[in-house]
Amino acid sequence: MEGIINVLKSPGMTSSDVVVWIRKILKIKKVGHTGTLDPGVAGVLPICVGKGTRLAEYITEQGKAYIAEVTFGVTTDTQDSYGKVIRETSPMLNRSELERILPNFTGKISQVPPMYSAVRKEGKHLYEYARKGIPIEINPREVSIYKLNLEEWFEGQFPKAILDIECSKGTYIRTICHDLGQTLGCGAHMSYLVRVRSGPFKIQESWTLEEIEEAVCDGNFSFILPLTAGIDLPKVSLSGLRSNAFRNGLPTKREQVKILDDKKEPYVQVMESEELIGIGVWREEVLYPHKVFK
Template identity: 80%
Template sequence: MEGIINVLKPPGMTSSDVVVWIRRSLKMKKVGHTGTLDPGVAGVLPICVGKATRLAEYITDQGKKYIAEVKFGITTDTQDAYGKVIQETLPSLDKADLERILPDFTGKISQLPPLFSAVRKEGKHLYEYARKGIPIEITPREVIIYKLNLEQWYQGEFPKAVLNIECSKGTYIRTICHDLGQTLGCGAHMSYLVRVRSGSFKIQESWTLEEIEEAVRNNDYSFILPLTAGIDLPRVSLSEVRANAFRNGLPSRRDQVNLYEESNEPYVQVMEREQLIGIGVWRKEALYPHKVFK
């Protein structure tokens, strides 16, 4: 049993909790997730099963899409609704004020990851330092915000906004919410978040844990997608002779490789008779094995 499951993670579970649940349900050890979702966040969480665990990095590297709710006037230490309130201000704010600054948060931006996050520093997670009150210098990271649209505005004592966000991997949405509040001078935190897309995996096609449980009871494993699902890499194919050479760690010249399409990508999916046999990498004019499925 191998492939990828488009799981709809419920709020209240960690990504690791979902992995443990899938292991138990499928009675399999080789299960892993592709990018952590915070416990309070719901949405798309691709889960890799069997050989697919070796492909997790290619799914994690792809872009994400979120629907986020921001609450203005209240700042928390975790930048979301689960943290301790550290500042409260009644903001004099309207929809136009937010719309005016949104373009400044698109494109390539520099982000300071939240102190309460799983980012590692000197071998420890940042949240480990935060919980012990140990000061630590956080290194900014560059992320890309492809799209940041205001979908809904709720005027009130503490105004709220619903944002549609498409971004690169590693983007902290709660930090965007926090930084919006800082820029507007009133503070803010992320009050709700759902991930609606991870790479090519969409929430409309995701499976709840209850649906997976029911399918397993009926001996129906159609929720497990093929190894190639969601991997955004060009494809090439090899003959039986060259495929065997690939499996044994040997390169193939470019004229021995059938290209599905021209691409400048160094890494490719390597197929034999429409079956994925590994990930290859181009070096000069030869295709070398990078990951091999035997």
């Protein structure tokens, strides 16, 4: 059994909880997720099964899309609704003020990860320092925000906004929410978040754990997608002879490779007929095995 499952994670579960659940229901040990979703966050969580676990790194690298709710006037120590309130005010804020600053948060931006996060510093997670009250310098890192649109605006003592966000991997949405509040001078936190896309996997096509359990009971495993469904890399094809060479770690000259996509990237999916046999990497005009499925 191998492939990728587009799981709709519900709030309250960790990503590891989902992995354990899938292992149990499918009775298979080789299961892994493709990037952590916080327990309070709902949405798309691709789960790799069997050989699919070797593709997790490629799926994780792909872009994400979210719908986020931001509450202005309330700042928390975790930058989301699960933290301790450290500042509260009733801001005189309107929609146009928020729309005015959103372009400053698109494109390539510098972002400081939150203290309550799994980012490592000197061998420890940042949340370990935060829980012990140990101050530590956090280095900013560059992320890409491809889209940041204001979808809805709600007036009130603590105004709320619904944002449609597309971004690169490693982006902290709660930090975007926090930084918007800091820029506007009133503070803010992320009050709700749902991931609507991870790479090519969309929420409209996801399966709840209840739906997966019901399908398994009916002997229906259509929720397990093929390995190629989760990788946004160009494809090449090899003959039977060169496929065997690839599986044995041998390179292949470009003239012996059938190019199936025009996209010019160093890493490619290597196919034999309709079967994915591994990931290859171009070095000049030669295709070398990078990851082989035997």
